[in-house]
Amino acid sequence: MESxxxxxxxxxxxxxxxxxxxGIRVEVQVIFKECYSEFCLLSYSYVACMDQAKDIVQxxxxxxxxxxxxxxxxxxxxxxxxxxxxxxxxxxxxxxxLEPLNQNALIIASEEEKPDDELRLKMQDALEKLPPxxxxxxxLCVVKGQKYNSTADSLGISVNxxxxxxxxxxxxxxxNLGNVHYTLFFFLVF
Numbered sequence: 708m709e710s711x712x713x714x715x716x717x718x719x720x721x722x723x724x725x726x727x728x729x730g731i732r733v734e735v736q737v738i739f740k741e742c743y744s745e746f747c748l749l750s751y752s753y754v755a756c757m758d759q760a761k762d763i764v765q766x767x768x769x770x771x772x773x774x775x776x777x778x779x780x781x782x783x784x785x786x787x788x789x790x791x792x793x794x795x796x797x798x799x800x801x802x803x804x805l806e807p808l809n810q811n812a813l814i815i816a817s818e819e820e821k822p823d824d825e826l827r828l829k830m831q832d833a834l835e836k837l838p839p840x841x842x843x844x845x846x847l848c849v850v851k852g853q854k855y856n857s858t859a860d861s862l863g864i865s866v867n868x869x870x871x872x873x874x875x876x877x878x879x880x881x882x883n884l885g886n887v888h889y890t891l892f893f894f895l896v897f
Contacts, residue, residue, distance in 0.1 A: 731777050738784050739768055746791045753795035754802075763794050833883035837876055840864075844872035 743764065750760035767790045771777050780786045837845060840862075847858040848869070855869045862869075 732772065734783055735768060735772055735777075738787060742784065742787075746787065749788065750791050750795040753792070753799050759798065760795070763798060764791055767791050767794055829884065833880050836883055837879055841872045841876045841879070844869055845876040848873060 746764045746767075747757065747760045750763045751757055754760055754763065767787060771780075771783075771787065771790070777783075834842065834845075843862060844858060844864075847853045847861065848855065853861070855866050855873075859866045859869045
């Protein structure tokens with residue numbers, strides 16, 4: 708009777724669908740021929756460059772062919788679709804990080820645009836209105852260019868206190884200077 712249970716249980720198991728390496732390559736090749744342009748358009752919808760989209764699609768197919776676990780993928784076309792989408796999004800995120808700054812985004816003071824004495828006095832006055840600890844933290848971090856950790860060590864306070872004091876300093880300076888251009892000049896002067 709026990710042998711019948713074992714036999715009955717073993718007959719209920721589904722056979723494992725194992726694909727050999729040749730079968731995987733053939734399946735990938737068929738999907739590549741049938742859906743390559745579709746995958747390229749998908750990638751293009753994210754990266755907006757057809758050459759880059761083609762590179763992404765080809766990279767995905769190469770990774771699948773190299774991958775040891777490709778035989779375990781149940782729906783290869785859906786897997787490739789998702790991989791192309793994710794790879795395109797990753798590429799887009801990386802390219803945003805590497806994108807050069809827009810020339811108009813920064814205001815660079817040239818020699819002719821040096822702040823006049825009135826503006827310099829206004830900035831110094833705003834700096835003097837900061838509370839003592841706030842002023843010390845701000846001068847060390849912004850004027851002298853120290854990192855928050857070294858500022859905290861030199862003043863004997865925590866890094867969180869440095870962050871709080873910097874927020875407070877920026878808020879006070881914004882209120883006292885009012886105009887954003889003054890604030891930008893302030894950071895360019897120092």
